[in-house]
Amino acid sequence: MQTVEAAGLPIGDEYPSRIMGVLNVSDESPYEPSVFADATDAAAYVDDLIAEDADIVDIGLESANKRFAVLSADEERERLDTAIETVERVEGEAVFSIETRYHEVAAAALDANFDMVNDVCGFADPELPQVCEARDAAVVKMASPPDLERPGALADVDEIYDALAEDLTDKTIIDPAFGGWSEDKTLEDDRETFRRLSEFRAIGHPMLVSINRKNFLGDVVGRETDDRLPASLAATALAVERGADVIRTHDVAATRDAALIGDALGDRAALR
Structure with a gap:
């Protein structure tokens, strides 16, 4: 397994699973406590996320929810100013990731205060991984067809695998893309992907x-979003055991505690 360094933070089998906290500067994002317009x-x-032991903080510029129109690169750039100012004001130490699908936005973020890129369109913009490679930056590739307006539409596990295995940089982190990114993807598709997580290793x-x-x-436990934390923690321990870095x-x-249990008591410990 290849180790990827993100601004000096090693990520891979030989290290504990890293925790990525989330901030959104988009009004459309569904998790309201994470949404801010003021830097x-x-x-x-x-x-606060860093105080809770977030290793990485991912800042989203727009919601990838299929119900919303996709922002242009120029519209994302306008929101990037708030994200950059936010990072400048942060007192704690973390790796900062920008979530985008455009190489222009990735370049502007990496040239400012950001350390890595979280690409929600699976390198649909072919210049995005090149931008990251030129700056020796880690980049997350989410499973997606090569379409800037249709992130995460892949449902079949084999198709997800094939999409993730293509055109990787030396510092790429793969993301199988759970969630309702498209009308075609079902809850059973997500469950099957989760069952087969270890195959992506x-x-x-x-x-x-x-x-x-x-x-x-939530469908498994019959709980709405606000009551799904226990289910998320159980799934986190399983995901770490199956290879989530x-x-x-x-x-x-x-989530950090659940990941530590997966690291210490699961089969993953045998990898070290």
Whole structure:
């Protein structure tokens, strides 16, 4: 398994699973506690995430929910100013990731205060991985067809695997893309992907998993979003055991504990 360094933070089998907290500067984002328009308030929230032991903070510029129109690169750039100012005001230490699908936005973020890129369109913009490679930056590749307006539309596990295995940089982290990114993807598709998580290890790159309070978990336990934390924590421990190297979450402190259990007591410990 290849180790990827993100601004000096090693990610891979030989290291504990890393926790990625989330901040959104988009009004459309569904998790309201993470949404901020003011950089000072946003920085305070990020410092709270860091105090809860977030290794990485991912800042989203727009919601990828299929119900919303996709922003242009220029529209994302306008929101990037708030994200950059936020990072400048943060007092704690973390790796900062920008979530985008455009190489222009990725370049501007990496040239400012950001350390890595979280691409929600699976390198649909072919210049995005080139931008990251030129700056020696880690980049997350989410499973998606090569379409800037249709992130995460892949449902079949084999198709997800094939999409993730293509055109990787040396510092790519793969993301199988859980959640309702398209009308074609069902809860059973997500469950099947989760059951087969360990298969993605064969790609040879670290894996990010974003399952926090997802619908496929809520469907199993019969809980709405606000009551899904226990299900998310159980799934986190399983995901880490099956090879997840980064867990993206809004519930940083609790998720860290669940990941530590998966690391210490699961089969993953045998990898070290």
